[in-house]
Amino acid sequence: MTFQWDWGFAFQQLPTLLQGLVFTLEATFFGSLLAFVLGLVWALARLAEVPVVSPLVRLWVEFVRGTPLLIQLYFLFFIFPSYGVTLPALETGIIGLGIYYSAYASEVYRAGIEGVPRGQWEASLALGLPLRRVWGRIVLPQAMRFAVPVLGNFVISMFKESAILSTISVLELIGQANIIGAETARYVEPLTMAALIFLVISYPAARLVRLLEARTGAA
């Protein structure tokens, strides 16, 4: 038996796949948002050196970074419900992605904040600027110049890695491709088309991030 690529079949599946893409984009968008906010919270909590809290946050970040995303998702989706915590699959996926990437984002923020020259702090202190102002207007904006391109790359990886949500029954791109495969016994076309859709979006996005990197690097 020889395999025959069927263009007609491939394009016929496009609407179904695009339905999946909507979930992929949703997961990426809200997952990134959650990761960026939580990451900043972790980073500030660690830098503040609050007794008990800061070491705990550090431990938490190490824990999240040191365990596979897949297992974290399984816990959220299959095990938490038996303790009464039940959420729809997509929401669970967003939380899982968000928490996982927030651990990495916190390191990026931390590096960015620590990369702000001491002189900026000293000038702020000498001028007597209020601490909130120093963080909000002097330190964080400069840290962000470093962090934004890196976080941009995170969004792209999350976009691709969100395929893992198919394992907790989210019908995102790969989930849809799998269903088409199971129903028609033709896997090659839907999976290839799904991969192409990923590529069509992630490639220009990566170019965009590189542009951003070049701009912040030059300034």
Place this chain on the structure above:
Amino acid sequence: MRDVTMRYGSRTVVDSLLLSVKPREKVAIIGPSGSGKTTILRLAMGLERPSEGWIRIDGNYLWHVERNGALLPAGEQQARRARRAVGMVFQQFNLFPHMTAMQNVTEPLVHVLRLSKKDAHDRAADLLTRVGLATHLDHRPAQLSGGQQQRVAIARSLALRPKVMLFDEVTSALDPELVGEVLNVIRDLAHTTSMAMMIVTHEITFASDIADRVIMFDHGHVVEEGTPDVVLRNPQSPRTKQFLKAILER
């Protein structure tokens, strides 16, 4: 400052320093690199907390409060109060890179002095004009030369009208041809304002132009002090002679 000692680990950088600067007085501090002279300014600004001794500025102790005649250690809040009377210009300018010259100067005016946007803008424009940057208000630090950046930094420190201004080797990071413009601004200030000044510098001619008193500092100690005529032209200490000779032959 009285009996101020600063140690980093086992290294004593400033040793039992007694130094007082009178209102309006301009004090130049000279000495070799690593002698601890920059540390004196950092202590006076309250960027470092001394290991021993106390510092008082314009009636406020930096790290202490007085209660029933006794000096008790105090924290950052007290330091914040005392710092209000002091301004500092740094070797590396330390301008906020993401703000324009104007915004660098209005930042403390709006957020420390709580001036209205308009008043802050007017005062900042005045100050920047005074340092010769009237045409560069909307430039960012990266678009300015080192000399221009340092002049913005001077304007920014002046914004809060400090009683004491500290200048920490403010021309050391500049290209030689840009040194003059910055020194001229400071010279002008020295002759026209009532602020006291403490100036750490390697520019001997400049020091002798503006200083009422020159302090030669080395290894954490005052080696010699007096009027520029004495310390710079007719030094008594062999260490000062040797240092001046080395600098002038550079």
